[in-house]
Amino acid sequence: MIQIKNLHKSYKMGNSSLHVLKGIDFEVQQGELVAIMGSSGSGKSTLLNILGMLDVLDEGSYTLDDVLIKDLDETKAAKYRNKFLGFVFQSFNLINYKTAIENVSLPLYYQGIARKERQEEALKYLTMVGLAEWATHLPSELSGGQKQRVAIARAMASKPKVLLADEPTGALDTTTSYEVMDLIQKINEEGNTILVVTHEEDIAKMCKRIVKLKDGVIVEDKKVKQVIAANYV
């Protein structure tokens, strides 16, 4: 699903440049649930941004679903993002003046799907995350866990090849975190490929594979025995 070869990325900071990713080789197969771990400054968010086409790489290659991702202009990136990727952010990033169902149907709007169909699709995904009865509520009327579930429903609504989650539990308490991870595991069980960036050990252990980054290189990449989140909810 994802192949990354010899990935380098640096940021210019005035005169000096900060070398964040120093040659990463990394592959993810269809249906994997991968945790990317590392302390802050290890380059894990940068890696996720490049995977999410929110940022461009300096050197190396990135192939997603057999499509070589390069020379992205903004329009192309937007189309790829819409087609291939779903995003879940630490801070949810729901549009605050849109109701839950409107938020979920937004990526479908950008896919050019008709309104009625959009509504049905969106409701289906809200039902999947268990928030059907909250469909017409604004984000401000939802709890943190509910918001993240809406965000997950939104990310899944466009049927992405890969779901990218950047610290999805970072803003949630432990119980809610496990609930969210439970949902992510269930989505993964249906065959979806998911990457989770986290710095929390217990969250990482709920994935099937853990990749550890330190100072811009992968220091550890191992399969783990998955802890089932549902047992802790």
Added chain:
Amino acid sequence: MFSRDRWQEIFDTIRKNKLRTFLSGFTVALGIFIFIILFGFGNGLKNQFQEFFLDDATNTITLFAGKTSMPYQGFKSNRRIEFDNSDLADIKENFPFFLEYITPRISRSASVKYKNEFDNYSTRGVGPAHQFAEKTIMMKGRYINEKDIENKTKYAVIGRLVAQDLFNQGDALGQFIEIGNSVFKVIGIFQDDGGDREERYIYIPYTTRQLLEKSNDKVDQIVLAFKPQLGHSGSLVFERKLREFLKKKKSIAPKDPNGIFFRNRADILKQNQQFANVLQLIVTFVGLGTLIAGIIGISNIMVFVVKERTKELGIRKALGATPKSVIQMILQESVFITTISGYVGLFIGIFVLKSIGVSLQDYFIKDPYIDTTTALFATIILILFGGIAGYIPAKRAARIKPIVALRDE
């Protein structure tokens, strides 16, 4: 542009961001409103000015007779020159190319009496063309005509205020009044935009006036109009030729500055028009200034709106919005809001102008108005600049990487 889905998205956004919508709409409406009010007042000022100075016909030349100051062809200096009926006929005959109309004017003050009411008024013995020269407006009855001149009828056309003074509320038309010691029949009542003084005149046929004065044929003043298409310079040529002709006829030294005097209204017209042009310039300047202030206002609001939406736009981009769709959304929304509120401001402005217009006459503003073309043009300009002002930050926002937009939390 016309996809129903996109409109729905825009209406959603507008409905759910009422304050923002109100702010940008209000700025535009206010800009247009102030523009219309100020521009309208400027036009009112111009109207008032025109009424003050441009009341009479502006293509007229008035001829006065005076005393000569040089001896010529055996005549001594200091000789009194007088016009008579033959001069009228001669001018008519010799200057058909220049002349539009000609009329004598014999002014006499007279005591006028009706029943127990009486007062002193200025009477003017005139020809029918005098009505055009003074822009006299008939309220009732008719003006003096050629037949009256021919028959030397004792008919009088009286000013509105004369009728008011003598007849109070009663109908003056057809009544008989005494002017001096003769009885005249009132055949018409007029009004004049030139003010009260002009509405206290009494017009009678000049031949009747001559008949009353021992049947002479003297005329004090000659009022004539040149064809308007001659313009100011043409009128000066006419004036020069006329002066030569009359000096020759009356045996006045060609170099004598006195004897005959001319008052060419075209000169006054020219001055007044220059003044009117300055007023127009001021009005335009005020309008332009207001419009620019409006443009700056809407630009500020648009920049603010886009700034406020940076995060939202980042989310939209992460979900697959292309830069083009982001720009389009912002533009469509801003143009929609500015158009609606622009026209609201337009109509309120025109309405207010219409309703307070009359009460401003005391402040030298008469009939303030704004022509539709100017008003629409201003509205469209504001909408256009609202669009441009929205486009620039929208374009920048569309170029921001979603990661940057989403970062600050």
